[in-house]
Amino acid sequence: MEEWDVVIVGAGPAGLTAGIYCGRAKVKTVILEAMSPGGQVLTAGAIENYPGFPGGISGPELMGRFLQQVKELEVPVKEFCQVQRATLSKDRLLLETSSGAFGCKALIIAAGAQPAKLRVPGEDRYIGQGVSFCATCDGFFFRGKEVAVIGGGDRAAEEALYLSNIAERVYLVHRRDRLRAQRLLQEQVLRNPKITPLWRKVVEEVLGDQGGVKALKLKDPSSGESSTLEVEGVFVAVGQVPATEPFRGLVELDERGFIKTDDRCATSCKGVFAAGDVRAKDLRQVSTAVGDGAIAASSAIAYVESL
Ligand code: NAP
Numbered sequence: 001m002e003e004w005d006v007v008i009v010g011a012g013p014a015g016l017t018a019g020i021y022c023g024r025a026k027v028k029t030v031i032l033e034a035m036s037p038g039g040q041v042l043t044a045g046a047i048e049n050y051p052g053f054p055g056g057i058s059g060p061e062l063m064g065r066f067l068q069q070v071k072e073l074e075v076p077v078k079e080f081c082q083v084q085r086a087t088l089s090k091d092r093l094l095l096e097t098s099s100g101a102f103g104c105k106a107l108i109i110a111a112g113a114q115p116a117k118l119r120v121p122g123e124d125r126y127i128g129q130g131v132s133f134c135a136t137c138d139g140f141f142f143r144g145k146e147v148a149v150i151g152g153g154d155r156a157a158e159e160a161l162y163l164s165n166i167a168e169r170v171y172l173v174h175r176r177d178r179l180r181a182q183r184l185l186q187e188q189v190l191r192n193p194k195i196t197p198l199w200r201k202v203v204e205e206v207l208g209d210q211g212g213v214k215a216l217k218l219k220d221p222s223s224g225e226s227s228t229l230e231v232e233g234v235f236v237a238v239g240q241v242p243a244t245e246p247f248r249g250l251v252e253l254d255e256r257g258f259i260k261t262d263d264r265c266a267t268s269c270k271g272v273f274a275a276g277d278v279r280a281k282d283l284r285q286v287s288t289a290v291g292d293g294a295i296a297a298s299s300a301i302a303y304v305e306s307l
Helices: 013-024 039-043 060-071 134-142 154-163 183-190 288-307
Strands: 002-009 029-032 082-088 092-097 100-109 113-115 146-150 167-172 196-197 202-209 213-221 224-230 233-236 241-243 272-274
Touching: 002 013, 002 092, 002 288, 013 029, 013 039, 013 060, 013 288, 039 060, 100 288, 134 154, 134 233, 146 154, 154 167, 154 183, 154 233, 183 196, 213 233, 272 288
Parallel strands: 002 029, 002 100, 100 272, 146 167, 146 233, 167 196
Antiparallel strands: 082 092, 092 100, 113 241, 202 213, 213 224
């Protein structure tokens, strides 16, 4: 069993920031990452609202810089290390992972979130054959084709804008008659001639054949009227599911599975802190994840020093 002062779960913006703070405080820290460092930000084409980068910066480049800073502080990042279960035993936290067991005095959960599914017939069947959750990953397959983006938040707006540079036409299918995305993104979407919003429409089914997606079956929830939209790609952007399953039972979650914290990022379990998209909060941005990471790390450092 490896013993550490602080274990950070997740190497997205929140986890890497926490790593920088713990590294600078000379606290014995390791970061465990289920995939490769960077988190969901790796799928962002351009980040235009993170201060210090006028004109924007690509997600991978920004995360590369975070990681470089962590490495300069000699905080190890263990990749492809999936946490399966976390428990508390007296003052010691135990983590069972795909790469063995870890013990620590303080735990920072910064495991992030994954895209939510629509949960309609055909969605799972056509994943990789027209259904995608990431325009920057899969958009190039749809050059010159007609595609749909589902959702009305920041992510849906960004996916639609990204795809408008590739696809022939982008239908933005939303269940309300206005977007919830930031005003600037809304304006960019609504004045983009390649994006056609389809208001008050819910997806009932993804239709296709052996060749992949061919259409969406839509329904107007107020009139009950059904329609078919012919598209070859469907980009689902209907929110996030937090990666909190391994911590269920250890910390208190809200009704959607996000971790409840106080304003020092402390959870209901002593010695356990949460940062970034896993935390129950209003604004999920790189900048707020960075703020969380700094607060969670300073709380964890103070906790370790108090033992
Ligand atoms: P979100 O803000 O939760 O928006 C999800 C959208 O999907 C909402 O418009 C919602 O509709 C719709 N929706 C949910 N379930 C649906 C269903 N079953 N069928 C059809 N539509 C459904 O999620 P997000 O856009 O993924 O963003 C997640 C977080 O990351 C947000 O805090 C966001 O601000 C942040 N983010 C920020 C940026 C940025 O700053 N540039 C970029 C991406 C994401 P309703 O409107 O009716 O609820």
